[in-house]
Amino acid sequence: EVKLSESGGGLVKPGGSLRLSCAASGFTLRSFAMSWVRQTPGKGLEWVSTINGGGDTTTYADSVKGRFTISRDNSKNTLELQMTSLRVDDTALYHCAKDPIPDMVRGDPYYFDFWGQGTLVSVSS
Amino acid sequence: EIVLTQSPGTLSLSPGDRATLSCRASQSVTRNYLVWYQLKPGQAPRLLIYDASTRAAGVPDRFSGSGSGTDFSLTISRLEPEDFAVYYCQQFGTSRPITFGQGTRLDTK
Numbered sequence: 017e018v019k020l021s022e023s024g025g026g027l028v029k030p031g032g033s034l035r036l037s038c039a040a041s042g043f044t045l046r047s048f049a050m051s052w053v054r055q056t057p058g059k060g061l062e063w064v065s066t067i068n069g070g071g072d073t074t075t076y077a078d079s080v081k082g083r084f085t086i087s088r089d090n091s092k093n094t095l096e097l098q099m100t101s102l103r104v105d106d107t108a109l110y111h112c113a114k115d116p117i118p119d120m121v122r123g124d125p126y127y128f129d130f131w132g133q134g135t136l137v138s139v140s141s
Numbered sequence: 142e143i144v145l146t147q148s149p150g151t152l153s154l155s156p157g158d159r160a161t162l163s164c165r166a167s168q169s170v171t172r173n174y175l176v177w178y179q180l181k182p183g184q185a186p187r188l189l190i191y192d193a194s195t196r197a198a199g200v201p202d203r204f205s206g207s208g209s210g211t212d213f214s215l216t217i218s219r220l221e222p223e224d225f226a227v228y229y230c231q232q233f234g235t236s237r238p239i240t241f242g243q244g245t246r247l248d249t250k
Contacts, residue, residue: 020185055180061229061241077238111186126233127176129197131185 018042018130020112025135032102036135038095038112046070046090049115051125052097054108055134064110065097066125073123080106102139109134143167143232147242153250160217162245164230169210171234177206177215180227180244189228190215217247225249 024036036052052064065076065086074086085098095112113128144167154160164175173193178186188197190206193213203218217224230242 060244061178061186061231063239063241075238113186116188116191124237125239126174127188127191127231127239128178128186129188129191131187133183133185 018114020114020130020132022110022112022132022135025110025137027138027140028102029141030102030104030139032139033098033100034102034137036097036099036110036137038132040093040095040114043114045088045093047118047120049119049122049125050088050095051113051115051128052086053111053113053128053131055111056108062108063125066123067095068123069120073121075123075125099137104139107137107139109136142238143170143234143236143240145230145232145240145242147230147245149245151246151248153248154220155250156220156222158220160220160224160247162215162228162247164213164215164242166211166213166232168236170232171236173209174232174234175208175213176231176233178229178231180229
C-alpha cells in the first residue's frame with residue numbers, strides 16, 4: 017500500500033524558513049518523480065515543485081523559484097522542501113504527491129496518483 | 142499557461158441525483174491530458190479520472206469522465222453520501238506549468 021506522510025509544518029513569521037518532509041512507503045521511491053502541491057481555501061490547488069527519481073532535475077513554480085528547494089533521499093525514502101523567505105501568501109496545506117509513471121529522468125510533473133494528507137504552513141506576523 | 146475554469150462553483154444535489162461538473166480550458170489540452178481529483182477535509186486527495194476518461198484503480202463506475210480539446214466533464218451517475226466533496230480538474234499537456242481548476246464544491250441539498 018502506497019503511503020505518503022508529511023511533517024514539518026507550523027507557524028512562522030514573514031521572512032522566516034521552514035523545512036517540510038514527506039515519508040514514503042509501499043513503492044520504490046527512486047523510480048518516480050515526486051512533487052509538492054499546496055492547497056488554500058482561496059486559490060485551491062497549486063503545483064509548487066517537482067524532482068525526478070534520480071534527484072538531479074528539479075522544476076519550480078514561478079511563485080516559489082529562488083526561495084524553495086526540493087530534494088530527496090531515496091535511501092531514506094524521504095522527500096523534502098526547504099522553504100525560505102516565506103511570505104504571507106505561502107500559507108497553505110502542503111501535500112507531497114507521487115507521479116504515476118516510472119521515470120527516473122523526467123523532472124516535470126504529469127499528474128498525481130497518490131497524495132499525502134498534507135502539513136499546514138501558516139505565515140503570519 | 143492554460144487556465145482551467147470549473148463550473149458551477151457549487152452544486153447542491155441530493156443522494157441518488159446525477160451530477161455533471163464542467164472544466165473548460167483556455168486552450169486545447171494536448172492529447173486530452175486532463176485528470177480529476179476528489180478532495181475531502183482531513184483526507185489525502187484522490188485521483189478519480191486520468192486521460193480525460195480513464196477511471197483510476199478502485200474508482201466506482203458511477204464516476205465517468207468525458208470531453209476533448211477544451212471542454213471536459215466529470216459525471217457522477219447516482220450520488221452516494223460519500224461523494225459530497227470538492228472536485229478539481231488538472232491538465233498536464235505540453236503547456237507548462239501544469240494547472241488546476243479552481244474547484245467545484247458538491248454539497249448536499
